[in-house]
Amino acid sequence: MQPDLLSDAVALRLLDHLHTRSPLVHCLTNDVVTTFTANVLLALNASPAMVVDPDEAAQFSAVADALLINLGTLTHPQREAMRAAIHSARQHATPWTLDPVAVGALSLRTDFAHEIVALSPAAIRGNASEIRALAGESTGGRGVDTTDSVHDALNAAVALARQSGAVVAVTGEVDYITDGTHTLAVSGGDALMTRVVGTGCALSAVVAACCALPGDRLENVAGACWIMKRAGSQAMSSATGPGSFASAFLDALYGLHREVAA
Amino acid sequence: MQPDLLSDAVALRLLDHLHTRSPLVHCLTNDVVTTFTANVLLALNASPAMVVDPDEAAQFSAVADALLINLGTLTHPQREAMRAAIHSARQHATPWTLDPVAVGALSLRTDFAHEIVALSPAAIRGNASEIRALAGESTGGRGVDTTDSVHDALNAAVALARQSGAVVAVTGEVDYITDGTHTLAVSGGDALMTRVVGTGCALSAVVAACCALPGDRLENVAGACWIMKRAGSQAMSSATGPGSFASAFLDALYGLHREVAA
């Protein structure tokens, strides 16, 4: 399968929609990346909110525009909140996105990911090891890092998209985004992004936000990947290390709409 | 009611006190803003500490100079720690400040906020929707954002101050601070502050710190608002987006005492 490249016109349309609609994204995510995830969404004019009590999470997913489920620091209580939020999201036709952090290597999250992948996620975003594990392949992932190549995981992504009905993004040096029939590829970014915690998790939050926008879902998810890679490439031009990169990356996201529109 | 403007002399006195007394602020706050809240307090030479176990929270509020209760990611276990900390604070005459994040829209926090607002908070800091909801008005708040204007919430703030005995700050483009009889106004800052997560929550922590300082409480709470707006305005002069703004904002807070004193 030869993936197509995403056109800049699609990405510009997405940035327009993010700025005019400011989707409210309910993030049930891991403890390490909450701040960065919120700041990434705010930089794109989306509205993040983290509501974590099970009853409140269900209330909130009913009014939010999108829901993100990230398994990075899963606990038993958080699992209850996630179940409640997903069920409420489905009742209210709120699209939800799964980030299966470190699935495959650890049992609680792996079992839970297999449980909820059956609940019609709109999108799934992970690295090669995570996507292969979620598709049922055995993998060599070690914790949150991936030891698999993105391209080798493309078949798993296609299979997972067909099983789950979700748009699946397997991301790394090149991102592949597939609905099981068509596949898009997005390249760019910089290796320095892997030295800043939360860039992948924040991408999943942007994927969740873009699933709430009008247009083709496959293109929207690919557009989320494009936005993050473009901002990463821009941030590199002024960064001297991961500290200045993180700051420049948020600035680049914030200015991207104006820059792409120009 | 025509609010008075806060004088720079009052703000300078507060900055002096923050630097010489370094108040120890016990923060029971939400998961998304812990780091930024601690860094804001540290930049002002205050001492933040987050002690979250119910027994330890009660021990710690007995020795801290101030307590902050922020409901942003409230859970049932956190509610127990907050109750314990508030009761200990009251026994030891430690002033406590309430940030009623998203109260009105969600049930657990709304019920809990109504319960604890009866426990004599020294100050309450929220946006227009939150203050109106806590005062018993119905509101249009959507999650953590506000859809109400600050000025329209001033009557609710006055009523809430009279009911609770707290100094109430309703903040936005202009901040209004009232004890139910007198009202102060603070303007300044920059819209970019709304694109950085935690600026409002960190303001509440500075309010808590200033409630531990000598002087008039109404002026002290208004002074906390003044400090954050002044640093925000300064940070704008060097920022190119929310990433560089957050960094410049902490630098501005750190240098504010010397700059205002000069």
Place this chain on the structure above:
Amino acid sequence: MQPDLLSDAVALRLLDHLHTRSPLVHCLTNDVVTTFTANVLLALNASPAMVVDPDEAAQFSAVADALLINLGTLTHPQREAMRAAIHSARQHATPWTLDPVAVGALSLRTDFAHEIVALSPAAIRGNASEIRALAGESTGGRGVDTTDSVHDALNAAVALARQSGAVVAVTGEVDYITDGTHTLAVSGGDALMTRVVGTGCALSAVVAACCALPGDRLENVAGACWIMKRAGSQAMSSATGPGSFASAFLDALYGLHREVAA
């Protein structure tokens, strides 16, 4: 006891090992510093992971290269995860490091620290008050700050090292690192580091990472202190306050290997 200074050659060897081995550090740490801790480890090419469920924490400590236990926001559920992770680490000969945040002042963490210090930590890193309290001396610590001088705590550090078998680092303006027989001293850094939350906690994570590397453990722990102080001194040359310092500090850590090797 006259401590020796750590040689730059030892620090360079450590930086080499961090870059080639990229140790996987399982961090059970406090809520306030997770992001900064992860970013500090990533800047040094180590691999952080926070796995917090008790069952998963035990699984993960079996495959990680090192484990960090930081008591800053200890709760009863987190205590269970920590116990499970420590026992798994010991079964798999994974070295574990203790950061006894605010031990002495608060009961849950003090009791727990005394319990686990008997479980053969590889290293212990704390400020003067914390090390004195853990060694059984009464102290004047107020929360997470220390009111004791580092040098006065050196006897306590030596005693604690002999009791526990751990390398003990008591850190402040000068860091002392002792195995109970030999003591090393590391100076440098900048007072601005105390105005950025998590610099001490992140040092403990680097200590944990260095305990997984080949070489003498006493030198490795001292090398971790050296790395952080050197990066702090470098960051000061470009920082104008704690915001820009935090960013420059991560950049300095990232560039340190190349700079020291040159």
